[in-house]
Amino acid sequence: MPLLQVTDLQVRYGRILGTNGISFSLEAGESLALVGSNGAGKSSTLKAILGMAEWPQGQILLDGQDLRGSKTSDIVRQGVGFSPEGRRVFPMMSVADNLRAGAFTRPREEAAERMEAMFAYFPRLRERAGQRASSLSGGEQQMLAIGRALMSRPRLLLLDEPSLGLAPIIVERIGEIIEEVQRREGLTFILAEQNANWAMRVAKRAVILELGRSTIAGDCATLLDDPRVQNAYLGL
Amino acid sequence: MTDASLSPLALAPRAGGRPLAIAAAVVAVLALVPLVIADKFILSLGSTVFITAIAAASLHLIIRTGHISLGHAAFMGIGAYASVLTVMELGLPFAAGVLAAFVAPCLLALAIGPLVLRLTGKYFVLVTFLFGEIVRMVFVEWKSVTGGANGIFGIPAPAPVFNDPAAYYYLSLGAGVLLVGFIARLLASEVGRAIDAVRESERLAHCSGIPVLRLKVTIFALGCGIVGIAGALQGHFIRYVDPTSYSVVQSLNLVVVNVIGGMQTLVGPLVGTLFYLILPEMLRGYVELQRIIFGIILIIVMAFLPGGLVELGGRALQLVRRRAGS
Numbered sequence: 001m002p003l004l005q006v007t008d009l010q011v012r013y014g015r016i017l018g019t020n021g022i023s024f025s026l027e028a029g030e031s032l033a034l035v036g037s038n039g040a041g042k043s044s045t046l047k048a049i050l051g052m053a054e055w056p057q058g059q060i061l062l063d064g065q066d067l068r069g070s071k072t073s074d075i076v077r078q079g080v081g082f083s084p085e086g087r088r089v090f091p092m093m094s095v096a097d098n099l100r101a102g103a104f105t106r107p108r109e110e111a112a113e114r115m116e117a118m119f120a121y122f123p124r125l126r127e128r129a130g131q132r133a134s135s136l137s138g139g140e141q142q143m144l145a146i147g148r149a150l151m152s153r154p155r156l157l158l159l160d161e162p163s164l165g166l167a168p169i170i171v172e173r174i175g176e177i178i179e180e181v182q183r184r185e186g187l188t189f190i191l192a193e194q195n196a197n198w199a200m201r202v203a204k205r206a207v208i209l210e211l212g213r214s215t216i217a218g219d220c221a222t223l224l225d226d227p228r229v230q231n232a233y234l235g236l
Numbered sequence: 237m238t239d240a241s242l243s244p245l246a247l248a249p250r251a252g253g254r255p256l257a258i259a260a261a262v263v264a265v266l267a268l269v270p271l272v273i274a275d276k277f278i279l280s281l282g283s284t285v286f287i288t289a290i291a292a293a294s295l296h297l298i299i300r301t302g303h304i305s306l307g308h309a310a311f312m313g314i315g316a317y318a319s320v321l322t323v324m325e326l327g328l329p330f331a332a333g334v335l336a337a338f339v340a341p342c343l344l345a346l347a348i349g350p351l352v353l354r355l356t357g358k359y360f361v362l363v364t365f366l367f368g369e370i371v372r373m374v375f376v377e378w379k380s381v382t383g384g385a386n387g388i389f390g391i392p393a394p395a396p397v398f399n400d401p402a403a404y405y406y407l408s409l410g411a412g413v414l415l416v417g418f419i420a421r422l423l424a425s426e427v428g429r430a431i432d433a434v435r436e437s438e439r440l441a442h443c444s445g446i447p448v449l450r451l452k453v454t455i456f457a458l459g460c461g462i463v464g465i466a467g468a469l470q471g472h473f474i475r476y477v478d479p480t481s482y483s484v485v486q487s488l489n490l491v492v493v494n495v496i497g498g499m500q501t502l503v504g505p506l507v508g509t510l511f512y513l514i515l516p517e518m519l520r521g522y523v524e525l526q527r528i529i530f531g532i533i534l535i536i537v538m539a540f541l542p543g544g545l546v547e548l549g550g551r552a553l554q555l556v557r558r559r560a561g562s
Binding site for chain 1: 426429430432433436437439440441442443444445446447
């Protein structure tokens with residue numbers, strides 16, 4: 001049974017369609033890149049999985065269980081972590097408190113242990129533990145946002161545009177850390193990205209979204225050589 | 237690392253460590269006051285300070301979730317009337333009155349919370365303002381129960397011994413330590429962190445798995461219940477309740493106390509209470525200027541000290557340390 005199965009997903013914001021027919025599935029331990037341009041439906045898909053957007057049509061199964069009607073707090077409890085777009089952090093709270101807030105759904109003993117793990121993945125955050133999150137650089141804030149999402153020890157991590165507005169060297173570093181977390185914790189993740197080239201090197205499989213639909217899907221290695229993908233997304 | 241980059245919340249009082257020692261020292265000094273000063277006026281002022289401090293701290297708890305309520309005095313009034321009626325009409329002991337003073341506003345807050353706490357910013361302020369007015373009008377119009385605009389006279393002390401101002405001083409000090417201490421513990425806990433997270437970014441708190449609305453409603457109800465107890469203590473202290481004591485003006489005063497003291501830490505409303513109640517006493521000689529001086533101070537604080545008087549104290553402390561260090 002796949003960890004996550006999304007079938008013919010239609011997300012709506014009032015009368016506006018967020019997505020219109022997205023399907024993919026993900027086994028535990030796998031990684032998936034959701035690639036597409038602005039407005040292709042990447043964020044809408046992630047929000048729907050987390051119960052933060054309305055989806056009148058389609059089906060989302062987590063461990064075979066229908067997520068329709070589930071509350072976000074319950075979905076997080078079931079092991080879904082989310083790092084939203086735009087390096088969102090709690091600006092006036094310290095780095096350590098930002099991380100602790102991410103462990104709200106977990107027992108307190110675990111939070112301290114998880115924080116050590118985060119400091120091992122992101123040594124810069126340990127140096128800045130007592131500082132306000134707003135005083136961090138863009139790259140550090142993105143690392144904190146990912147760290148916060150990882151604090152709940154998610155089985156499935158949803159990453160929304162972590163590369164946005166960051167220097168290439170920082171983006172590479174973030175990719176390495178995501179891969180390291182996957183190796184150590186058996187993390188399953190979905191990476192929603194406009195930066196197709198990078199996302200398809202970090203994830204193993206990819207689904208290409210166009211105008212709210214999933215069009216092409218496959219192994220990243222294959223897709224990187226596919227002329228249709230090269231033309232549209234890799235600028236080759 | 238510069239001091240300015242430190243999170244102000246990291247400086248918030250935490251249970252344990254030095255802040256606890258400072259709090260214990262302050263309480264010890266306050267407990268000694270009646271032994272040294274027998275002045276009835278000073279002791280009564282002390283009781284008023286403690287009761288207002290409880291009310292201001294309970295509003296601080298709600299403010300920490302990011303919602304400034306302009307109806308807080310209404311809940312205080314509901315607590316006061318609930319306790320007074322329980323004691324005088326039902327003939328039950330003061331303890332039952334205090335229980336009613338907590339439960340009645342708490343239940344009302346649980347009923348309206350899920351609706352009003354969906355609103356944010358100025359909309360929440362406006363709705364709570366209207367709510368406060370509605371409650372005041374109920375106090376005025378429901379004459380058979382509340383005594384209408386005349387209020388209720390001849391409220392008994394919690395027990396005969398509390399006719400002594402020193403005894404009431406200790407009663408309100410004890411209640412203040414218990415209730416403010418409880419709020420401090422709550423804010424220093426995981427729940428406190430979740431409260432801060434909700435204020436900083438509701439959406440982000442939401443995706444961290446924090447049940448935002450449920451948390452806000454619970455904290456709102458708790459804050460309203462605690463201010464209800466403050467209302468009971470006040471009613472049985474002044475021996476008189478009437479609608480004007482719990483009008484929107486009083487709600488505004490509680491907000492002002494929080495703004496002047498500082499809204500980022502629990503110390504803020506405590507310092508604000510002291511300032512708000514002691515300063516007018518010191519300006520007794522200039523009755524006609526009191527309001528003007530107070531207004532000017534308020535404007536200065538809002539313009540230059542977003543963190544309130546607590547921030548001023550913090551800056552002074554930094555300056556002293558830097559001098560001592562160099």
